[in-house]
Amino acid sequence: MDNRFTQVITSEGIRYPVERGLHCSDVISLARAYGDMISPEGDKEFVIGYDTRLSSASLSEAVSIGLRSGGHHVTHIGLSSTPMMRWYAAEHGYVGAIMITGGGAPIGYNGFKLYRERAIALGRDSGLDEIAASALPPFYSVLTCTPELRYAAPLPDYAAVIRSYSRTFSPIKIALDVGNGVGGLDTSAVFSHLHNVRIWELNFEPDGSFPNRSPDPRHPQALQNLGQCVVTNGCRFGAAFDGDADDLVVVDENGSALEPERLGALLAQFLLDQHPGGAVVHHPDLRPDILASISAAGGRPIAAKNSSTAAIQITMQNEDALFGMNDQGKYFYGDLYGIDNALRTIIELINGLTENEHPLSSIAANLKSGSV
Template structure:
């Protein structure tokens, strides 16, 4: 039988595929051996840390990957069930390369791997992933090309859950907060393990002033209640109802591997990721200033479709915003380049310099809890200031000529004398003057589908709707 083509499952910055038709134990072992040769060996790592989520296929796949790593003389430190950000913690705190087995929010039939160098540095298109793919492909195509080490590495196991929780608590202190009731929807994903450990007492940490109402904490990779993708509004409905029913102060929804968090206020209304980005940015800036850092040396990263309010709050605080393309590899690269203290995306990924520039939904959630607990008002009042504008959300249109349509919209922008840039797709903006309110648009092509993605934001709803409908008319003509 012909070996599988790994180009179908090795993406820009992770591995993702159907089990077992695209991704099985033999492929995982080859990827483990290749990871050891391409990443761990040249980086002089003596071990690699490996974790996995709750999917039925994760234990077998992660074990096969670990065997591949050990076949190259590299030890493995297996931490078992973990969230992706717990794996990042392990990679950062122990200065080891790592592999996290998860397909994040994808359905149960999928699995995948997120790879890191030591210190939680990402392995992606520009940092070694194609080389890992090509070496694994060679091993699958020609088993005789395998070059076993003189001795196998040794397998070790370690539970890092309490250490992970202690580390996060050291970054955001919730002990002096007023008591809050919080509903947490784990979607049967890894937050069902990490939330009660970090925010509760399951890992043996002291009690915090939080009353947690748990939803779908049972680890179940078949996702029996709803998809573990809180970016889709239908997957927030249960949480929204529960927050109102329990009279809670807020609700938190995590995705399958718990590296993203979505927030709903006490009314059950979703809080935009841009508002959370602005809120956390202000807190991180204040923390740096309190340490004596010159505020004009502080950098915060955001992507091109973050709300204009994000930039405004960063500038108002005296820090410098850094704008980049959509996608975590771009955010992480810009954060490292500018030594930025924080970065946020519209998809509810939040990145922290204090967390090795990696994303962690739990730490972002703790910032929201701390901000709310430090004052007496409801969350809706707290976040209102961070959401002053009307946004369309991302609107997808199936097209046959994305480039031609983008040129048509660009020509329309030019006719109106609008400034534009092409950092990520087409962005155009009207700064607002007199009776003409501010608005901006971004139009981006999907990398994997025949889609154009439109985002519109404006000073008010009528302006947003007018611009949205005008641009959609050109896209869908």
């Protein structure tokens, strides 16, 4: 069945222009249909987070009403990066989670990323079409709208978990550009306790109007200031987040962006040095030279069905994989429920580079040998 939602589904969620987009009743209907798919009998626990976009806080209230109209219980964590929201949902056993975010889309857009148990993403081929097709307002219910709202503040615990992966005390200089998205909150909480890391902070103040660059770090000119900062201050590398801080672009010491696949292979080799023989999940059209570098490092490459977050994460969990990657700047970690996590990626890059005297550009260029 075709409705307003089926026209705005992407491979990772639902995204639409706010000014010409969905009404509040549509959003309530979407959340209700999602809750009904997870558990039509109600009485399940869901978590809701949102990014810095100007409409996100309001949309979170509509999502809450939709879920509670189905008799479910909702915990709000407020302003959050997508990786932190997913970690919290998986860590505390929620049956589902919704992140209100436009990701890297232009300023006038917003949307939703939906997850089931263990924070597994719902994609176009894994439940999202079904939810969209059944989101037909208005919903009338014999269930009582759950009156209680719950709130949680997972940032301190989440930051401690991410910090725990740091295994070096060697000094390093890096530059980070969070693009006025939500990523400055958890990034500051993590690195305020890692005193060996000196950070040049760019655009850390959350601002949903995104005044300094596109929320998509792959957008032309988005990396210009970051690259200049890295070169001027002699940083080992720089990194830029998207609006909800799950996508990542890295530039080397020359300010040049690394290809996502090449960065993924480099991270895989760093991790395989610590965990030999681990499985590495990748999108199905990974280049042969990148595949060869993973195998040469002792990894077991495993192709997912496609490059979506849902497909990579499900394959990660099914294969008990060490690491995963796609071609869009997402890097997944088996010991974080198979969730993609940009902050963890920065930590692993720091770990690897402080153990290697060569510049990042040289290390990345010599991946083919499988030795970094």
